[in-house]
Amino acid sequence: MTGALALAVLFLLLAIGAPVGLAMLGAGILGLWMIGGSGMVMGILQNAPLSTVSSYELITIPMFLLMAEFVLLSGVADSLFRATAALVGRIPGGLGMATALAGAGFGAICGTSTASAATLSSTSLPAMLKLGYEPKMAAGVVAISGTLAMLIPPSVALVIYGLLAEVNIGALLIGGIIPGILVTMTIMLTVFLLAWRHPERAPRSPAVSWREKIELLRVVGPMLLLLTLVTGVIYSGIATPTEASALGAFGAFVLAITHGQATPAKLGHSVLRAVQGTCMIAFILLGASIFGYFFTLTRLTQDLVGWVGAMEVSRWVIIAIILAGYIVLGAFMDQIAILVLTVPVVLPLIKSLGFDPLWFGIIKIVTAEVGMITPPIGLNCYIVARYSGRPVGEVFQGTLPHFVAHLVTIAILVAWPSIILWLPAQMGR
Amino acid sequence: MLTVLKIPIEITERLMNSICSVLIFLIMVIVTADVLMRYIFTSPLSWSYDMIGMYLMPGLFFLIMSKAYISGSHVNVDVISARFPRRLHDFSEILIASIGTLAFALIAIAGAERGWDGFLADEVLAGSIPWPTWPAPLLVALGSSLIAARFLLSGIAHAQALALGSPVDSALTVAATHAKEGFE
Amino acid sequence: QQITLRVADTFPNGHTIHENATKLFMTEVTRLTNGQVTFQHFPAEQIGKAKDLLALTQAGVTDIGLVVPAYTSDKMPLSAVADLPGAFTSNCQGTLAMETLLAPGGVLRTREWDVLQLHPLFSYILAPYQMVVSSSKPVKALADVEGLKIRSVGGPLDLAVHSVKAVPVRMSPAEIYESMSRGTIDGALLAMQSVVSYDLTKLIRAGTIDENFGTIFSTYAMSERNWRKLPTNVQAAITTAGSTITHESCKRFEASEQTAMKAAQAAGMTAITFNDGDRAKLHGALLNIRRDWAKDLDRRGKPGTEVLDAFAAALGN
Ligand code: NA
Ligand code: NA
Numbered sequence: 046m047t048g049a050l051a052l053a054v055l056f057l058l059l060a061i062g063a064p065v066g067l068a069m070l071g072a073g074i075l076g077l078w079m080i081g082g083s084g085m086v087m088g089i090l091q092n093a094p095l096s097t098v099s100s101y102e103l104i105t106i107p108m109f110l111l112m113a114e115f116v117l118l119s120g121v122a123d124s125l126f127r128a129t130a131a132l133v134g135r136i137p138g139g140l141g142m143a144t145a146l147a148g149a150g151f152g153a154i155c156g157t158s159t160a161s162a163a164t165l166s167s168t169s170l171p172a173m174l175k176l177g178y179e180p181k182m183a184a185g186v187v188a189i190s191g192t193l194a195m196l197i198p199p200s201v202a203l204v205i206y207g208l209l210a211e212v213n214i215g216a217l218l219i220g221g222i223i224p225g226i227l228v229t230m231t232i233m234l235t236v237f238l239l240a241w242r243h244p245e246r247a248p249r250s251p252a253v254s255w256r257e258k259i260e261l262l263r264v265v266g267p268m269l270l271l272l273t274l275v276t277g278v279i280y281s282g283i284a285t286p287t288e289a290s291a292l293g294a295f296g297a298f299v300l301a302i303t304h305g306q307a308t309p310a311k312l313g314h315s316v317l318r319a320v321q322g323t324c325m326i327a328f329i330l331l332g333a334s335i336f337g338y339f340f341t342l343t344r345l346t347q348d349l350v351g352w353v354g355a356m357e358v359s360r361w362v363i364i365a366i367i368l369a370g371y372i373v374l375g376a377f378m379d380q381i382a383i384l385v386l387t388v389p390v391v392l393p394l395i396k397s398l399g400f401d402p403l404w405f406g407i408i409k410i411v412t413a414e415v416g417m418i419t420p421p422i423g424l425n426c427y428i429v430a431r432y433s434g435r436p437v438g439e440v441f442q443g444t445l446p447h448f449v450a451h452l453v454t455i456a457i458l459v460a461w462p463s464i465i466l467w468l469p470a471q472m473g474r
Numbered sequence: 475m476l477t478v479l480k481i482p483i484e485i486t487e488r489l490m491n492s493i494c495s496v497l498i499f500l501i502m503v504i505v506t507a508d509v510l511m512r513y514i515f516t517s518p519l520s521w522s523y524d525m526i527g528m529y530l531m532p533g534l535f536f537l538i539m540s541k542a543y544i545s546g547s548h549v550n551v552d553v554i555s556a557r558f559p560r561r562l563h564d565f566s567e568i569l570i571a572s573i574g575t576l577a578f579a580l581i582a583i584a585g586a587e588r589g590w591d592g593f594l595a596d597e598v599l600a601g602s603i604p605w606p607t608w609p610a611p612l613l614v615a616l617g618s619s620l621i622a623a624r625f626l627l628s629g630i631a632h633a634q635a636l637a638l639g640s641p642v643d644s645a646l647t648v649a650a651t652h653a654k655e656g657f658e
Numbered sequence: 659q660q661i662t663l664r665v666a667d668t669f670p671n672g673h674t675i676h677e678n679a680t681k682l683f684m685t686e687v688t689r690l691t692n693g694q695v696t697f698q699h700f701p702a703e704q705i706g707k708a709k710d711l712l713a714l715t716q717a718g719v720t721d722i723g724l725v726v727p728a729y730t731s732d733k734m735p736l737s738a739v740a741d742l743p744g745a746f747t748s749n750c751q752g753t754l755a756m757e758t759l760l761a762p763g764g765v766l767r768t769r770e771w772d773v774l775q776l777h778p779l780f781s782y783i784l785a786p787y788q789m790v791v792s793s794s795k796p797v798k799a800l801a802d803v804e805g806l807k808i809r810s811v812g813g814p815l816d817l818a819v820h821s822v823k824a825v826p827v828r829m830s831p832a833e834i835y836e837s838m839s840r841g842t843i844d845g846a847l848l849a850m851q852s853v854v855s856y857d858l859t860k861l862i863r864a865g866t867i868d869e870n871f872g873t874i875f876s877t878y879a880m881s882e883r884n885w886r887k888l889p890t891n892v893q894a895a896i897t898t899a900g901s902t903i904t905h906e907s908c909k910r911f912e913a914s915e916q917t918a919m920k921a922a923q924a925a926g927m928t929a930i931t932f933n934d935g936d937r938a939k940l941h942g943a944l945l946n947i948r949r950d951w952a953k954d955l956d957r958r959g960k961p962g963t964e965v966l967d968a969f970a971a972a973l974g975n
Contacts, residue, residue: 058573061566062555064543071573074580081719088717090584092710095614098535101527102830104505107498107534211702213832282840284509285833291505298502313495320494320534324542327535338719341704342664472836516805516825523828524812588713592732596958600731600738600951601813602820607732 048343051076055336065382069332076339089338097331101287105204105214107323108290109156112199114315115297116155116271119305122164124264125150130172131258134250138240140176141186141247144169145232148190149225152197154271154297156204157322158417162191162425166432179246180435185443186236187433188425189451192414193232195380197225199275199293202413205326205381206406209333209388213403215279215286216469220407223468228411228454235450267304271296326381333385340389350393360398367391368412368455375416379424383413407465408458415451418444476631476646483623487541490620494538497530504530524605532610536617540624564636567647571629578622585614661695661892665878666705666720674851674914676701679782679907683878683899690895697722716775716881725776725879728813735955736770736962739969740783740875742951743818744944746973747870749915750908753783755972756875757904765968769961777885780900781877782907785849785915786870787815789822790927792861793844797928800936809834809846814947815872819847821943831856847871850918851911859925867919867929869940 051072058068078086116122129143129150136142147169151161165187173183195202198218207214240247274296278284284292301307301315340346353363374383388409395405417425420441430437458464504522512518555566592608599605631646665684669675676699684697706714708729715723727737739759746752759766760778771778791797793806800822808819810826819826827843837843838861846858853862878900885893923929932940948966955962 058570060555061558061569063570063573067570067574067577070577074577084717085719086580087584088714088719090581091588091611091717092706092713094536094581094618095532095585095610096707096710099527099532099610101523101531101828103531104501104526108502108505111498111502215833215836278509279836280840282837282842283513285829285837285842287829287833288505288509291502292509294502295506316495316498317491320491320498320538321542321545323498324535324538328539328542338705341700344698512807512825512827516807518807518825518827520816520826597732598958599813600728600735601816 047076047079048345050079051339064328065379065386066328066330066332069329069336069386073332073335073337073339076343077335080339080342089335093334093338094331097334098327102214103208103327105199105287105290106201106326107319108294109199109201109204110322111316111319112271112275112290112294112297113155113157113160114319115294115301116151117160117164118307118311118315119267119297119300121154121264121267121271121300121304122147122151123168124261125268126165126168126172128261128264130169130250131253131261135252136237137244137249138236138247140169140173140178140250141182141236141240142233144173144186145190145193145229145236148193148232149197149229150268152194152225154199154268154275154293155194156199156201158192158195158202158414159424159428161194162188162417162428163432165191166429170429170433173247174433176250177248180433181439181443182236182239182246183443184426184429184433184435184440185445185447186232188418188423188429188440188444189232189414189447191425191428192417193225193229195417196221196228196407196410196414198222199290200410201326202380202384202410203406205330205384206388206409208330209384210392210402210406212406216472217403217406218286219472220403220465220469221410224407224411224458224465227457227464228414228451231450231454232447235446239446267300270300329381329385333389337389346390346393349390350397353394354397360400363394363398364400364459367395368408368459371409371412372415372419372452375412376419377422378416379422380413380416383416384409401462401466403469404462404465408455411451411455411458415448415455418448476627476634476643479627480646483540483620483627486620487544490537490617491541494534497534497537501526501530501534521603524599524601524603528605528607528610529613532613536614537620539617540621543621544624560641561636564632564642567632567642568629568636571625571632574625575622575629578618578625582615582618582622585611585618589615659694661888662698663695663721664698664700664705665722666700666711666714667724667878668701668703668708668711670702673701674855674911675782675784678910678914679780679903680878682906683780683903686899686902687896690899691892695892695895712774712776715879718881718884721884722779722878722880724876725778726874726876728811728874731813733774734770736960736965737766737875738814738951739766739965741872742814742944742948742966743821743872744870744941745948745969747786747868749783749785749912750905751973752786752873752875753781753904753908755969756781756783757901758972759965759968760877765961765965769965771879772882775882777880777882778877778900779879779896780903780907781875782904782911783873783875784851784911786873787847787849788866788869789824789845789847789871789930790850790853790858790862790865790922791845791930792838792858792863793841794863795844797864797930800932800940806844807842809837809843811847811874813872814951815847817947817950818871818944821947822940834858835861849873850915850922853922854918859922859927862922862925862927864928864930865922867923867931870944 054075055068055072058071074086126147129146130140133139133142144165148161148165155161170183170187198221203217203221204214207217275289275293278289278292279286417423426437426440430440508519508522589608589611597607628647632642635642687695705720708726711723712725712730712733714720727734728741731738740752740756758764804823806824807827808824809829810816810819816826834856952962952966
């Protein structure tokens with residue numbers, strides 16, 4: 046009864062537009078008060094808020110956000126797209142495929158998909174439009190390619206999943222690499238098929254001379270620097286995955302100073318955005334922690350797990366229902382909010398069904414990618430629309446083929462878990 | 475009248491902005507220095523782990539909370555509420571602000587109590603550096619009272635608007651618009 | 659009447675401490691009270707992190723909570739006496755000495771636990787920690803340890819690492835394996851049972867086998883307020899069960915530490931046995947850590963030396 050009331054309050058607050066963190070905080074305090082009175086509420090409020098953020102391991106979130114801001118400022122992304130375009134531009138849908146490749150490359154040095162979408166919107170989208178690409182198709186491929194940044198390490202979303210699910214974050218980040226490549230190829234294949242069926246939607250680009258191609262290799266330097274600082278230092282044992290996030294931010298800072306047009310004002314703005322982003326994520330984690338106490342003490346999770354476990358249904362049916370639920374939720378809600386609201390409840394269920402939490406985390410992030418491009422709340426589509434000045438509806442239409450292709454990819458990842466689990470296993474886990 | 479109340483809040487927020495920008499930058503520099511000192515000279519910064527976890531991270535998060543909130547960095551689901559008529563909108567904002575004021579006032583009181591008790595008892599961590607543990611809950615109390623004050627101001631502004639039937643002074647509200655940019 | 663008590667700790671379900679202490683305690687209390695008392699177990703930090711469980715237990719958020727003085731050294735500095743390096747090597751010797759100090763009227767009970775309004779139920783030590791080394795550099799003498807990067811958890815364990823001129827490095831347990839396999843760290847201070855459960859045996863090349871570089875002493879406790887609410891027959895049952903489990907589990911952990919030690923050696927860990935000169939030097943340095951600890955607390959107006967002496971007396975030294 047208490048559980049139902051607090052859940053009702055949670056959904057009411059969400060419906061009237063309360064921020065997710067505040068809704069969980071308010072509903073959680075109410076629920077705890079009903080269970081144990083003011084003594085319990087104050088006992089938890091004395092500890093949980095500070096405990097949520099006083100952790101050294103949590104620095105990955107501000108550091109990845111800071112790195113993304115500095116990478117944006119450095120302008121590395123522009124040259125990255127020009128280099129990939131020179132490489133594959135002549136193939137049907139070449140510039141679209143180059144966008145996916147640049148999205149993957151940018152994803153390898155940037156931890157947030159919205160930063161990536163913003164970058165691609167200002168570099169590859171104008172290039173495609175200039176060449177005569179159908180705006181719908183160009184915008185669609187930009188929106189979806191941006192989402193690669195949350196799957197390919199570094200990734201803020203994977204770190205948050207790792208914190209919530211208590212999965213080894215290093216292994217989780219490594220686990221994103223192969224699915225990231227698979228999804229990149231899916232996007233490229235989708236673009237190729239679209240361009241091959243309707244060549245007029247995606248004209249070919251003019252040839253680029255070999256001299257120019259080699260010129261463009263200069264982008265490799267900064268890329269390698271950042272890749273080394275984030276992934277390389279972990280492999281070579283110079284730093285732990287936690288520390289690597291700070292090294293990545295520092296490397297991006299150096300790049301922003303040496304490559305970009307970084308003024309003190311611009312730097313200050315970037316830093317402030319990273320701080321506010323950190324706060325936004327931690328605010329949700331704080332609300333989730335308080336609401337989580339309520340959920341734990343009422344044993345709602347255990348009851349749910351027991352209830353589903355007693356059902357005479359194949360575990361594959363259950364996972365299909367969960368994933369379908371995620372795609373529906375993803376249409377309406379922010380991805381971090383979805384992670385925070387659902388992982389504490391769904392993960393025990395996933396474990397009790399015998400699925401690997403690392404595998405599930407990667408699958409969850411791929412469904413989150415889908416959520417970033419589905420209406421009505423598809424953040425990447427809004428970003429592309431804003432940067433390009435095109436109507437949002439058009440961008441959503443352009444992502445439709447990619448939505449379908451992503452569903453196929455999810456099915457493949459569910460059917461063959463080793464695609465996800467093989468690489469982390471090579472790390473010795 | 476309400477606008478006057480806003481001034482001290484805004485000055486404090488601006489100060490917190492600068493402090494938090496310094497904190498995040500410090501974390502980046504300290505961790506990088508720690509790794510380099512350990513790798514090259516085998517002498518890591520022994521104080522960095524506790525200092526970052528105990529003070530810098532809580533400071534970074536709690537001190538910016540109010541400013542981050544009014545900058546619209548916080549995420550909500552406005553599919554339904556965007557269609558609310560003005561009076562219903564005012565009403566729901568009053569509800570949200572009341573919850574925000576109450577919740578963060580409680581967190582601030584809890585943090586202040588814990589910090590003050592710890593200060594009186596001179597609580598420090600055992601180890602080579604006796605870090606005091608009481609400043610961290612005081613950071614929680616400071617940041618939480620700031621955002622509680624913001625919510626209170628917003629609630630009053632919406633109540634006034636509802637009573638007078640006039641549009642709310644947008645400079646006073648903390649209504650989180652749906653995040654235009656995300657961090658995932 | 660029926661009583662249900664919440665028990666909160668930080669270990670994942672099925673952890674050796676659950677199997678060899680927590681669950682035994684719960685079963686024993688239920689048995690002694692003929693089913694009047696049952697438990698709801700919240701493992702895996704479900705009700706809070708290790709450093710918060712003291713306050714959450716005091717507040718009654720959980721009835722019984724895991725209290726680890728090492729993680730709340732600001733609130734209970736004196737109870738860390740068992741964590742100090744070098745005082746004992748037998749698990750039961752250390753655990754039972756602490757039981758004496760925590761018994762009603764014992765110095766820790768009156769000076770710290772009564773002040774915090776906490777009622778200890780049963781205690782354990784996983785094992786005195788050994789220094790395990792994963793670097794390829796052979797370690798035979800104390801001088802070979804100098805400059806090695808050793809993962810530690812702060813507090814007295816850091817001081818123990820310093821005392822042998824090695825370098826303490828902090829990181830979460832989840833990062834130990836990767837950091838060792840890639841040389842970010844050269845070793846760690848751990849119980850052999852943790853070496854086995856973190857799957858480190860194939861990375862460890864050498865390790866001490868009979869030293870004490872410090873440890874983490876832990877207690878399951880209740881707030882005095884909730885304790886006084888229990889009927890006397892239940893209090894008696896819990897007291898009896900607590901004592902039984904403290905005595906039983908120290909033997910079990912001693913045995914599993916030996917098993918783990920054998921497994922580590924079978925997997926290729928060379929035993930580091932220092933010569934007499936090195937041993938005297940090491941034990942002298944560790945004794946200094948204990949004395950400095952006591953003097954430091956004395957200076958802050960807390961009975962450090964009194965507690966250290968009482969612990970030494972209880973150990974029979
Ligand atoms: Na990424
Ligand atoms: Na969506």
